[in-house]
Amino acid sequence: MSRLVGNKAPFFEEAALVNGEQKKISLNDYKGKWKILFFYPLDFTFVCPTEITAFSDAAAKFKANNCELIACSVDSFFSHLAWTKQARSEGGIGEVNFPIIADLNKNVARAFEVLNEGGVALRGSFIIDDKDVIQQATINNLSVGRSVDEALRLLEAYQHTAKVGEVCPAGWKKGDATMKPDTTGSKEWFKKNK
Numbered sequence: 001m002s003r004l005v006g007n008k009a010p011f012f013e014e015a016a017l018v019n020g021e022q023k024k025i026s027l028n029d030y031k032g033k034w035k036i037l038f039f040y041p042l043d044f045t046f047v048c049p050t051e052i053t054a055f056s057d058a059a060a061k062f063k064a065n066n067c068e069l070i071a072c073s074v075d076s077f078f079s080h081l082a083w084t085k086q087a088r089s090e091g092g093i094g095e096v097n098f099p100i101i102a103d104l105n106k107n108v109a110r111a112f113e114v115l116n117e118g119g120v121a122l123r124g125s126f127i128i129d130d131k132d133v134i135q136q137a138t139i140n141n142l143s144v145g146r147s148v149d150e151a152l153r154l155l156e157a158y159q160h161t162a163k164v165g166e167v168c169p170a171g172w173k174k175g176d177a178t179m180k181p182d183t184t185g186s187k188e189w190f191k192k193n194k
Helices: 047-057 059-063 077-085 107-111 148-164 183-192
Strands: 013-018 021-026 034-039 067-073 100-102 123-128 134-140
Touching (some): 047 067, 047 148, 059 148, 123 148
Parallel strands (some): 034 067
Antiparallel strands (some): 013 021, 123 134
16 A cells, blocks of 8 residues: 555556446546545445545535546446436446446455455545655545545645645645644744634
């Protein structure tokens, strides 16, 4: 895991469900954009639809930050398609506002080091910047879902530091004060924020 953060994201090119159609997508399709690539174990499960629908419902917030969402599991395109055709109230996910990679060969999950011994992806999330460098990675075990609000907060924090060259203290939210990454800057921040 640690070797991925701060390095170029592994290249991928795979079939995906995109707006109800099968399409090949690759990392190159997102040049100049920030990306959040998130893995989930399997279609037609229990925690997974709560995450996918939450990200889908918030997709416009990520797009407003020049960020594209990309989901990935080891299921087939046809499984993804069937899941989107099923209503949320029936265990489906309905229409989704981002591509879902069909990683049947498990190459993407392996490359991002989230494939577990059972052959499914753990809940890995990767914030990849506009230069394709992984800025943040988290991996949850299968039983606990992720927070979309936290993913958005982290995206905004990394974008802010990339833009202004300052660092974000614990719990930073958009609009909060940042600090200069030196001893004087940190002292100034603590004086104002005690």
